[in-house]
Amino acid sequence: MDLVINTWGSFVKKKDKCFLIKNQDGSAEISAEKVNTIIITNSAGISSDAVELALSKNIDIVFLDKYGNPYGRVWHSKFGSTNLIRRIQIESGRNEIGTNLSKEWVNSKINNQIEFLKDLKKNRPELHDYFDESISYMSQFPAKVDELSGRPDQIRGSIMGYEGSCSRKYFEVLSTVMPEKWKFSGRSRNPAKDEFNCLLNYGYGMLYSLTEKACIIAGLDPYAGFLHADNYNKMSFVFDIIEIFREYIDIPVVHLFTRKMVHENYFDEIPGGLYLNAEGKKAMVSAINQSLEESIPYSGKNVMKKNVIQMECHRVANHLLEFENEVF
Numbered sequence: 281m282d283l284v285i286n287t288w289g290s291f292v293k294k295k296d297k298c299f300l301i302k303n304q305d306g307s308a309e310i311s312a313e314k315v316n317t318i319i320i321t322n323s324a325g326i327s328s329d330a331v332e333l334a335l336s337k338n339i340d341i342v343f344l345d346k347y348g349n350p351y352g353r354v355w356h357s358k359f360g361s362t363n364l365i366r367r368i369q370i371e372s373g374r375n376e377i378g379t380n381l382s383k384e385w386v387n388s389k390i391n392n393q394i395e396f397l398k399d400l401k402k403n404r405p406e407l408h409d410y411f412d413e414s415i416s417y418m419s420q421f422p423a424k425v426d427e428l429s430g431r432p433d434q435i436r437g438s439i440m441g442y443e444g445s446c447s448r449k450y451f452e453v454l455s456t457v458m459p460e461k462w463k464f465s466g467r468s469r470n471p472a473k474d475e476f477n478c479l480l481n482y483g484y485g486m487l488y489s490l491t492e493k494a495c496i497i498a499g500l501d502p503y504a505g506f507l508h509a510d511n512y513n514k515m516s517f518v519f520d521i522i523e524i525f526r527e528y529i530d531i532p533v534v535h536l537f538t539r540k541m542v543h544e545n546y547f548d549e550i551p552g553g554l555y556l557n558a559e560g561k562k563a564m565v566s567a568i569n570q571s572l573e574e575s576i577p578y579s580g581k582n583v584m585k586k587n588v589i590q591m592e593c594h595r596v597a598n599h600l601l602e603f604e605n606e607v608f
Contacts, residue, residue, distance in 0.1 A: 281314055284565050286321040286558055293327040299334075312337045316586075317493065319344060319486070321561060340493050346555055348485030349470070355496060365499040368600045369517070377603050378432045378506035381596065382520065385507070386443050387422045389523040393450045394418055396527055400457055400534070407456065414453045418446045432506040439507065443523075454534060462537050471553025476537065478547060478554045482561065483529035483568050484522075488515070490572075490589055491522045498593035521596065528585050532571040536563070 283299065285292060290303040298309045299318070312333055318341045320326065326341065331354055334341055341354040372378040394415055401411040421442045428435040448466065455463050455476070464474040472478035492515060495502045505516025536542050546560025556564065572586040583591065 281316060282565070282569060283310060283315045283318045284321065284561075285319065285324045285326075286561050286565070287324070288322045288558070290322070290324040291326070292318070292324070292330050294329040294333045297333070299330055312339065315339050317342060317489070319489070319565075321346075321348075322558065342489045342493075344485055344489070348482030348556070348561075350485060350489040350492070353489070353492070355493070364604065365597050365600055366501045366504065368604060369501055370504050372600060372603065373432055373504060373506045375431060376429075377600070377606075379428070379430065379435060381599075382432055382435070382439060382507040383425050383428065385520060385523045386439055387425050389443065389526060390418060390422055390425075390446050392524065392527040393446060393530075396531060396534075397450070397453055400453075404457065410456065411453065414449050418449055421446050433509075436507060436509065454530075457534070458537050459540070462542065468553070471550055471555065473553050475542065475547055475554060476533070478556050479533045479536065479542070479560070479564055480529065482556050482564050483533055484526070486565070486568055487522060487525060487529055488518055490586065491525065491593075492518050494590040494593040495521070497590060498597040500593055500597055521593065524592070525585075525589055528571055529568065532567045536567055541567075 283301075285301065287303045287305065290301060293300050293302075295309060297313070298311050299315065301308050301310070315334075315337070316339065318326070318334060318339060320341070321344045331341065333339075335354070342350050343352040345351050372381070397411060397415055397418075401408060401415075404411070424442050425439055428438055451464075451467055455465070458464065458476065462475055464476040467480075468474065468477045469481060472481050492502045495518060500517060502515045502518045503510070505514075505518075505520045508514070508516040508519040510516050541563070546556060546563060548555045548557045573584055575582040575584050576588065577583075578588045578591065
């Protein structure tokens with residue numbers, strides 16, 4: 281489970297082999313054996329002995345800003361595996377190894393979006409023609425992606441253009457299925473301009489954290505990306521690989537709205553947009569955790585989504601190791 285601390289003034293400390301959480305509402309003890317990640321989203325404190333307990337159990341501690349973006353974490357000072365993986369990863373960003381993985385991830389994202397739209401179409405017969413036209417439009421792009429060749433930096437503009445075209449159509453369709461009061465106009469980030477993007481941004485922030493952790497454990501460098509350009513403190517590789525997991529957030533967010541589980545009091549107005557308050561974060565975290573604990577087919581087995589993230593990062597790391605003799 282993820283231990284989410286989102287009550288202002290909370291404090292986490294160690295009690296025997298448990299975490300003791302105290303706040304204005306009382307206190308609670310949670311066994312360290314049950315915790316995967318400690319996520320702190322509001323003004324809160326954590327003691328050094330609680331940090332030590334977390335690290336001894338391979339529990340990372342993640343700090344999220346008010347938009348849900350991770351701005352810091354406490355994790356081991358060691359990477360999760362051999363340095364050879366990261367050396368190959370960096371070299372792969374300059375050749376077709378990185379190109380082929382980038383194309384695979386973008387096409388997975390597009391195909392996931394298409395499958396979700398097909399699922400939404402089933403119960404909306406009055407919109408079948410609109411869905412069919414949108415799906416047909418998006419379906420042309422995987423082949424275009426496959427046709428690209430060259431180094432990652434040479435195909436970056438084209439592949440991001442194809443991905444952007446698909447995403448604009450995808451979110452246009454998602455807005456169509458929203459209840460009238462929750463419809464939105466495209467993506468907006470920090471701050472979100474509407475309630476849908478407010479929830480989506482917060483969910484993606486949680487996903488970034490999980491994916492970064494999975495990369496570190498697998499021995500991958502979160503900052504050495506292929507598709508997304510390098511920049512100071514930019515987790516380019518996390519942004520690359522997270523594309524195939526975005527549906528883990530998209531689906532529960534859409535369902536929260538279409539099943540009338542979102543309330544106006546989840547949001548506070550801030551300059552330029554909206555902010556998800558404590559009540560909204562509580563509902564969002566619950567929905568995302570429930571989604572991540574669902575099992576889906578992966579490599580011939582049924583695997584919880586949150587474990588698929590880790591397994592996929594290990595798969596990529598092992599795939600990179602296969603090219604050791606070609607890279608060096």
